[in-house]
Amino acid sequence: MxxxxxxxxxxxxxxxxxxxxxxxxxxxxxxxxxxxxxxxxxxxxxxxxxxxxxxxxxxxxxxxxxxxxxxxxxxxxxxxxxxxxxxxxxxxxxxxxxxxxxxxxxxxxxxxxxxxxxxxxxxxGEAELAYGGGEAHVLYLPIGTGIAGAVVPSGALYGGAGGWAGQIGHVPVWPDGLACGCGQAGCLAAYASGSAVAARCGVPGAEDVVRLAAQGDARATAVWAEAVEALALALATYTLVLDPAAVVIGGGVSQAGDALVVPLRERLAARLAFRPAPDVRTSRLGPxxxxxxxxxxxxxxxx
Amino acid sequence: MxxxxxxxxxxxxxxxxxxxxxxxxxxxxxxxxxxxxxxxxxxxxxxxxxxxxxxxxxxxxxxxxxxxxxxxxxxxxxxxxxxxxxxxxxxxxxxxxxxxxxxxxxxxxxxxxxxxxxxxxxxxGEAELAYGGGEAHVLYLPIGTGIAGAVVPSGALYGGAGGWAGQIGHVPVWPDGLACGCGQAGCLAAYASGSAVAARCGVPGAEDVVRLAAQGDARATAVWAEAVEALALALATYTLVLDPAAVVIGGGVSQAGDALVVPLRERLAARLAFRPAPDVRTSRLGPxxxxxxxxxxxxxxxx
Incomplete structure (x- = not known):
């Protein structure tokens, strides 16, 4: 073999x-x-x-x-x-x-x-396309230690003019907001990456934040809500510019499941006043x- | 004929x-x-x-x-x-x-x-491609009464899953900022469209704002600077996600020329910490x- x-x-x-x-x-x-x-x-x-x-x-x-x-x-x-x-x-x-x-x-x-x-x-993203039954017009968005996106506008990944497309983790969701390790401020990843939500709550991993929020912990609830809102803002922008049929969330944080996608679908729809939101779901291939x-x-x- | x-x-x-x-x-x-x-x-x-x-x-x-x-x-x-x-x-x-x-x-x-x-x-955008000598990997961004963008990822316009791509005028640059006519808040167009800058200065057109700013008028200077910053934020996001080779600005506001593109190039570069900014220029076909x-x-x- x-x-x-x-x-x-x-x-x-x-x-x-x-x-x-x-x-x-x-x-x-x-x-x-x-x-x-x-x-x-x-x-x-x-x-x-x-x-x-x-x-x-x-x-x-x-x-x-x-x-x-x-x-x-x-x-x-x-x-x-x-x-x-x-x-x-x-x-x-x-x-x-x-x-x-x-x-x-x-x-x-x-x-x-x-x-x-x-x-x-x-x-x-290529693997999702090849093995995950991904359809065309998809943003594949893994959220782990960091966040990036695989832009799949027409059934094939789009790399951009220099191959550097997909850096959605570093788009400014709240300009001049939290400092990001990349040198910019207000980046999506500074609010919504697995490492960021964990660090903001002083716990080892994003799964701990999800668990604490489910138990009613005020800090974890606020940090998780801000992570979801940051994702909703970035996905609203992506949707307005590129009109995807679906957003597929992967990476470790996608294992939060409904604790992530249910409020995210709601906040994304709320950020889009004049057009419907695309389907938001978690990846089939998982980690x-x-x-x-x-x-x-x-x-x-x-x- | x-x-x-x-x-x-x-x-x-x-x-x-x-x-x-x-x-x-x-x-x-x-x-x-x-x-x-x-x-x-x-x-x-x-x-x-x-x-x-x-x-x-x-x-x-x-x-x-x-x-x-x-x-x-x-x-x-x-x-x-x-x-x-x-x-x-x-x-x-x-x-x-x-x-x-x-x-x-x-x-x-x-x-x-x-x-x-x-x-x-x-x-x-199609006309820029057909008659304007536009190269591939271009965002064509006309700024007039409103703002939208023609996404040209690979030498052809990209319409999205439902044909609604390119609504860059309504991406949230400052979330929960100025109200926009579209029903959302903080949209790029609420800060940087020709009608928005004119209304915010109480003058008939964007060209009046540019003229007043050049004469040192404080309100016009502030409004124009905020329009440029809003454009820099939206273009930073676009660049990070799609990595265009160039951004071509058209529409009436593009006639501001250097008063627009010189500060915009500077602010866009400042918003991008770890990658170069794409070329920013005005359209060849004009209005x-x-x-x-x-x-x-x-x-x-x-x-």
Missing amino acids: TYVAAIDVGGTTMKGGLVARDGTILHLEHRPTPRAEGPERVIAAISRFAADLTRPWAGSSAPSPGPGDLAEGARPVAVGLAVPGLVSPTHAVFSAAFGWRDVPAAAFADVDLPVALGHDVRSA LAGLLGAALLGWTAQG | TYVAAIDVGGTTMKGGLVARDGTILHLEHRPTPRAEGPERVIAAISRFAADLTRPWAGSSAPSPGPGDLAEGARPVAVGLAVPGLVSPTHAVFSAAFGWRDVPAAAFADVDLPVALGHDVRSA LAGLLGAALLGWTAQG
Whole structure:
């Protein structure tokens, strides 16, 4: 069986896997992203992960959905890496989350195989299109440590003039509002990313904020409501400019489910006075969309 | 010579013309838009204009760039109408500026010729593409009585899932800010449209605001600066999401020239911390883009 190695580098967790052409995940492994230890340590951890995934197969102690399909000594044919921030095919140009500037692809994967580097969210959007039954005219919006969007205007992802489209996490929702790690102020991500809502409530994760809000905690309720309103503002703008049929929310924060989409649908409709709101729903692929997208990158590198 | 009749319905002035396939304007006429007299009177004025333009040619007392090319008794082969708001091929669905809801095309032009109805800004964007030397990846943004945008992601206009893309005039730049005629609050158009800046300074037109600001008038200076900042916010958002190569500003307000684009370029760059701003410039076709776009609509109706 032919397969690729894929790594989806998230803000707190890296997902690595071996993935067949049809999207079957033959092996899946999670490792922590050592973000607190600085830019270089994250790069080194990715590089080690890539080296481990591209070794001849000798079994694994990690839980794996289908290791029986992997023959002893088999190797992937290529590596796909999905990373956040501004990404070119050759470099991680900029990442506020990791403090990267112009990191070459070879720094992430120094292996004797073709390596393809891509944007995590656009890659996840490609996977939603390929495997998730996504229709045309969709904004795919994963909300995790950060927020970006995969713009799919006509059944294919739109990269923009320079390939930098989809930075919806850094649109100014409340101008001159909260400072954002990107250097701007009032960004959507400063209010609605998983890391922002958690930090604003002094808890480890967005899921804790959702739980506390459900229990009536005043601070968590206010922070969550502001996150939903920020998303409603950004999605109102997106809807007015691009008229999508649907907004598909992915990433860790999408696991809030109805606690997210029910108030978000209501606030989005309230922000749109003269036109209907598009359908808002959570992703079908869930948190594995990024890994499947990284695998698609690997196939493009393999040719 | 074969030609179409075209009408571009602006907030204060209607431009009507007879236009050849290559964009040559054979006859051009301006009439006031009787907006203050209510929705029905504007429709009646457009209908009268269409009737006059489609009569057999018998000369005209109006100034005309090339009446010599029109043979006595000649008639256009179709009518193209460009109107603001939400527009379907059969109806003017909604216009905040005119108070229209679901006006059928026949109400605008009750003639024995094919009639095509279209959105004024998208039509002007089509004309910029066809005749203005516009490159791909452009946002065409006419600023007149209102503001809308023609999204041109890849050399062709993008209409969205329902054909309602490009409503950038009603994106919330300062949430819960100034009330807008559309029913929302804080819209770009409430700060930066020609009618908004004029009304906020108590003068007839945006050109008066620009003149007063140049003379040091404090109110005009503040209103103009806020209009520029609102545009910078909306364009920062657009740039982050769609990464255009250029923003081309048209409409009456674009005639402010450097008084608009010089501060706008500076404020847009200031709002973008981690990526360069796209090129911002004024339209080459100027205020005739809408008329030429209406003519292109006419040709599509003619088949």
